[in-house]
Amino acid sequence: MMARCLARFLVSLLALAICNAASVSHPISDSHRSAALDVFVPLDGSYKSLEEAYEALKSLEILGIDKKSDLSSGTCENVVKVLASPSSALKDVFYALSVNGILKCKTGEDVPKDIVSKLQAGAKDAKLLLDFYYSIRGLVLVKEQFSGTDLTLGDAEAIFRSVKALSQSDGRWRYSSNNAESSTFAAGLAFETLAGVISLAPSEIDQSLIQTVKTGILKLFDSIQKYDDGTFYFDGSEGPISTTASVIRGLTSFAASESTGLNLPGDKIVGLAKFFLGVGIPGDAKDFFNQIDALACLEDNRFSVPLILSLPSTVISLTKKEPLKVKVSTVLGSKAPALSVKLAEALNSKGSSVINNQELKFDADSATYFLDSFPKNFDVGKYTFVFEILLDESANEKGYITEAQTKVPIAATGAIGIENAEIAVLDSDVGSIESQKKLDLTKDGVVSLSANHLQKLRLSFQLTTPLGLVFKPHQAFLKLKHESQVEHIFLVKTYGKKAELVLDFLGLVEKLYYLSGKYEIQLTIGDASMENSLLSNIGHIELDLPERPEKAPLPPLHPTDPYSRYGPKSEISHIFRVPEKLPAKQLSLIFLGLIVLPFIAFLIGLTRLGVNIKSFPSSVGAATSALLFHGGIGAVLLLYVLFWLKLDLFTTLKALSLLGVFLLFVGHRTLSNLAAASNKLKSA
Amino acid sequence: MVKSTSKDAQDLFRSLHSAYSATPTNLKIIDLYVVFAVFTALIQVAYMALVGSFPFNSFLSGVLSCVGTAVLAVCLRIQVNKENKEFKHKTVVTNLRGIVAMFVIAV
Numbered sequence: 001m002m003a004r005c006l007a008r009f010l011v012s013l014l015a016l017a018i019c020n021a022a023s024v025s026h027p028i029s030d031s032h033r034s035a036a037l038d039v040f041v042p043l044d045g046s047y048k049s050l051e052e053a054y055e056a057l058k059s060l061e062i063l064g065i066d067k068k069s070d071l072s073s074g075t076c077e078n079v080v081k082v083l084a085s086p087s088s089a090l091k092d093v094f095y096a097l098s099v100n101g102i103l104k105c106k107t108g109e110d111v112p113k114d115i116v117s118k119l120q121a122g123a124k125d126a127k128l129l130l131d132f133y134y135s136i137r138g139l140v141l142v143k144e145q146f147s148g149t150d151l152t153l154g155d156a157e158a159i160f161r162s163v164k165a166l167s168q169s170d171g172r173w174r175y176s177s178n179n180a181e182s183s184t185f186a187a188g189l190a191f192e193t194l195a196g197v198i199s200l201a202p203s204e205i206d207q208s209l210i211q212t213v214k215t216g217i218l219k220l221f222d223s224i225q226k227y228d229d230g231t232f233y234f235d236g237s238e239g240p241i242s243t244t245a246s247v248i249r250g251l252t253s254f255a256a257s258e259s260t261g262l263n264l265p266g267d268k269i270v271g272l273a274k275f276f277l278g279v280g281i282p283g284d285a286k287d288f289f290n291q292i293d294a295l296a297c298l299e300d301n302r303f304s305v306p307l308i309l310s311l312p313s314t315v316i317s318l319t320k321k322e323p324l325k326v327k328v329s330t331v332l333g334s335k336a337p338a339l340s341v342k343l344a345e346a347l348n349s350k351g352s353s354v355i356n357n358q359e360l361k362f363d364a365d366s367a368t369y370f371l372d373s374f375p376k377n378f379d380v381g382k383y384t385f386v387f388e389i390l391l392d393e394s395a396n397e398k399g400y401i402t403e404a405q406t407k408v409p410i411a412a413t414g415a416i417g418i419e420n421a422e423i424a425v426l427d428s429d430v431g432s433i434e435s436q437k438k439l440d441l442t443k444d445g446v447v448s449l450s451a452n453h454l455q456k457l458r459l460s461f462q463l464t465t466p467l468g469l470v471f472k473p474h475q476a477f478l479k480l481k482h483e484s485q486v487e488h489i490f491l492v493k494t495y496g497k498k499a500e501l502v503l504d505f506l507g508l509v510e511k512l513y514y515l516s517g518k519y520e521i522q523l524t525i526g527d528a529s530m531e532n533s534l535l536s537n538i539g540h541i542e543l544d545l546p547e548r549p550e551k552a553p554l555p556p557l558h559p560t561d562p563y564s565r566y567g568p569k570s571e572i573s574h575i576f577r578v579p580e581k582l583p584a585k586q587l588s589l590i591f592l593g594l595i596v597l598p599f600i601a602f603l604i605g606l607t608r609l610g611v612n613i614k615s616f617p618s619s620v621g622a623a624t625s626a627l628l629f630h631g632g633i634g635a636v637l638l639l640y641v642l643f644w645l646k647l648d649l650f651t652t653l654k655a656l657s658l659l660g661v662f663l664l665f666v667g668h669r670t671l672s673n674l675a676a677a678s679n680k681l682k683s684a
Numbered sequence: 685m686v687k688s689t690s691k692d693a694q695d696l697f698r699s700l701h702s703a704y705s706a707t708p709t710n711l712k713i714i715d716l717y718v719v720f721a722v723f724t725a726l727i728q729v730a731y732m733a734l735v736g737s738f739p740f741n742s743f744l745s746g747v748l749s750c751v752g753t754a755v756l757a758v759c760l761r762i763q764v765n766k767e768n769k770e771f772k773h774k775t776v777v778t779n780l781r782g783i784v785a786m787f788v789i790a791v
Contacts, residue, residue, distance in 0.1 A: 580738045581736075581738070582738070583734070583735035583736075587734070587735065588735075591727065591731045594727050595724055595727055595728070598719075598720045598723040598724050598727070599720065599724075601720065601723075602716055602717065602719075602720035605716045605720075606713060606716065609709055609712050609713060609716070610709065611709075611713060633788070663789075667785060667788075667789075671785055
């Protein structure tokens with residue numbers, strides 16, 4: 001018996017360890033619809049581009065919101081203009097036709113012939129994936145909307161092959177044969193294009209080609225990514241939402257176009273559905289459109305339609321005795337087929353199973369399944385409920401699939417019983433009770449106690465769950481508040497069967513800042529599973545503490561306003577070095593002038609003395625070297641000036657060394673010329 | 685007594701002036717240059733006395749460069765002066781041009 005229990009416990013623990021985290025998805029609801037009105041309806045009634053218009057109108061149509069009358073006039077004008085003009089680009093024609101499909105601006109027999117010829121020419125001459133996409137899908141839209149046409153693609157198989165040539169072995173597709181970069185988003189576009197080719201082809205396309213595409217699809221599924229909670233998605237440079245939506249659109253249209261059926265792994269389809277439902281309400285128009293469009297494709301497709309299990313409320317209240325409701329629906333919230341929901345097991349926080357294999361009853365009026373009877377040993381606390389869905393035989397023809405097991409975190413709340421609550425003042429050493437009062441914690445009491453610093457205060461109570469087990473709350477605080485607004489908080493811990501707090505005032509005198517006087521006592525008990533959490537003012541206690549010694553810390557002067565620490569701090573005044581006092585500008589300029597005066601006086605004195613440059617050499621060679629010499633000296637003086645104004649020492653020294661070497665040579669030459677001249681004079 | 689001293693001073697000054705005009709022009713140029721350099725230095729010292737020596741480096745560089753060039757000019761004058769017989773053997777280069785070239789490079 002023990003061995004079996006132990007084995008079951010171990011297996012359930014192991015199962016919990018391997019399995020994914022519990023999570024709840026909700027199908028598309030009215031909050032989505034009201035958000036869609038904000039995102040998709042423009043304020044001035046017109047859209048910036050046909051692509052935006054198509055995305056917005058398609059989303060509104062899927063969600064069932066009818067705003068066509070408001071929006072159609074401006075958009076229809078745009079559509080008609082694009083379809084009528086012969087020079088529109090393929091992309092604009094495609095989106096114009098898409099919008100036309102929703103708003104039905106132009107219908108009937110008058111198919112625009114030049115549009116058709118343009119699209120057919122586009123399909124034949126296309127080299128890029130996007131050109132193929134727009135032209136082929138455009139032709140498909142024309143065929144749907146305008147009844148009098150007989151559109152067939154001339155050489156469908158050749159077009160199929162040329163689109164297929166852009167595929168890669170890992171399942172992704174390239175945008176053009178020149179560019180090597182590939183993406184999963186392009187794969188989705190390619191699937192839609194191929195689906196269009198198959199539907200427009202006059203005769204059957206070779207099955208081997210279609211089979212290679214199917215293998216490619218399965219290869220693409222190898223690159224799917226997943227999160228821990230069981231959601232799957234495709235990632236790419238356009239972002240996970242756009243990429244995954246494109247792939248789902250492509251797969252849906254491909255599966256719809258050909259007859260033999262597409263087998264995709266069911267758990268991944270459910271994972272993709274959960275991914276889009278897990279996005280919540282996107283704020284971006286493009287993400288919103290991609291989410292809604294992908295879910296619409298998943299809702300109604302040929303391979304498998306996922307069903308979602310959701311719970312409106314994940315809290316079971318043991319006092320109210322209401323049943324636990326479970327809803328099963330498609331991703332867009334439509335009715336599910338006939339099925340039965342079973343609660344496989346309910347695991348409590350320790351991991352043991354409390355409920356096993358309980359079938360839920362069905363309420364046809366509200367289309368919900370409910371569980372109304374809980375076993376006797378169902379206590380308050382946190383549980384993980386594991387639901388399984390079993391489809392009836394009739395539903396299997398449409399190919400519905402569900403998750404193997406849906407794990408949902410459930411909280412059970414109830415009324416916790418509080419017993420034996422009492423507060424007492426004890427004499428410290430002996431432990432004898434000086435005064436003891438019984439408390440009724442549901443009412444604010446007027447307990448009045450007194451104690452001195454040699455005594456202790458003891459508070460104790462017992463909490464029991466509805467089943468009579470000991471309950472340990474998340475929060476149990478005792479607050480002592482002095483008359484001067486100084487507060488102290490103590491935790492009440494649970495030991496064994498009861499919760500107890502003993503305050504020894506001898507050790508606490510310093511913490512209480514030696515403040516004697518009247519303290520108010522307040523007890524708080526709270527927990528998530530407790531429906532009757534309480535905050536009760538028990539009463540007050542007169543504390544007689546000794547005088548404060550010199551070195552003890554003072555109580556905080558102002559009442560500790562808990563929000564004051566988040567206010568601005570005091571301004572910091574920086575001390576900067578006091579700049580040196582500079583003399584007045586005019587004074588410096590006057591002295592500059594004064595300095596120049598002696599120089600001028602020197603020059604005047606030179607002329608008075610009769611200075612001349614008569615012995616400046618006249619012959620060419622000597623003259624040049626003399627000139628260079630004097631020029632070099634002038635350059636050195638100029639270098640000094642530059643050094644003062646701008647240059648730093650290193651560049652100056654470098655220049656000076658160069659000039660110095662130059663001057664050496666030139667000066668030597670000048671002197672030798674002069675010496676030769678004087679020798680000539682002497683000898684002559 | 686004042687009159688005699690002032691007359692003496694005047695006589696002294698006049699004799700100095702006449703003796704000085706006898707010096708050759710070269711030396712007069714050098715003397716003028718020395719006076720110019722010293723005056724520049726003095727003006728800088730006066731400025732510093734007025735406004736304080738905040739950029740002390742500037743003051744030092746200005747004054748010392750003036751004083752240095754004055755000293756070099758005085759050395760040149762000593763070496764160039766023909767009447768100065770003691771220095772004849774002690775110069776590195778006896779040639780006049782050499783002396784002037786040395787002075788230029790030293791400056």
